[in-house]
Amino acid sequence: MACILLRGRFMLLQQLLSIRQEFNEKQILLCFNGPISRSLIEEIGTALRNYLTEDQVGPSVSTDVFGIYIELTQNIRHYSQMRGYADMEGSATVVVARHGEAQYSVLAGNVIERTDGVALMEQVQALAAMDKVSLKAAYKKQLRAPREHEGASGAGLGLLDVARKSTEPLRCHLVETPDGKAFFSLLAVV
Structure with missing residues (x-):
């Protein structure tokens, strides 16, 4: 058994260059997989902001990419805590990648209850069908709506x-x- 574990680690060591090359080809700036805490969200967020600043991304795009990253990772953390998931079960997978000169993808995923996943899929698909004017109106309506209890x-x-x-x-x-x-993943493009 120990030989199998060591062999697996050695194979990963040998594959690290190919993983790096794939990340470079796909212009992946940030990739995280594992349990996520509030402090880790902040640390990764700081690294993301620094990269976007170095990359001379406009302030509007930088703010949107950062805001989406924060919202998605905090949603994952909140959901995992609400469900009482253990660290590994409640872990997040997050990828931020650049496309061309000025477009960024923020992709985040986590394990969720299947029924929650189906409901979330329907909600995302409904939002995807809306235009910018409809999204703004829905946002304002939701903002004015009374808040439900915390959880x-x-x-x-x-x-x-x-x-x-x-x-x-x-x-x-x-x-x-x-x-x-189920494993739910969401992609937002800025």
Whole structure:
């Protein structure tokens, strides 16, 4: 058994260059996979802001990319805490990539309850079908709506804000897992 583990680590060591090359080809600026805490969200956010500043991204795009990253990672953290998931079960997978000179993708995913995933898919698809004017109106309506109790905030105002900041309709994907849960992933493009 120990030989198998060591062999697996050695293979990963050998593959690191190919992983790096793939990240460079796909212009992946940031990639994270694992348990996510508030302090880790802040640290990665700081690194993302610094990169965007170095890359001389305009302030509007930089603010939108950073805001989407924060919203998605905080949603994952909040959901995991609300569900009482252990660290690995509640872990996040986050990728930020650049496309061309001025476009960025923020992709985030996590394990969720299957029924929550189906409901979230429907919500994202409804937002994706809206134009900018409709999204703005829905955002204002949600902003004025009375807030539900703390634990049930769900993906409401924050998800609307992500959809408004995104230059393309939001896209999502849900993959059921053998344990009855699902992996939900969301893509926003700025």
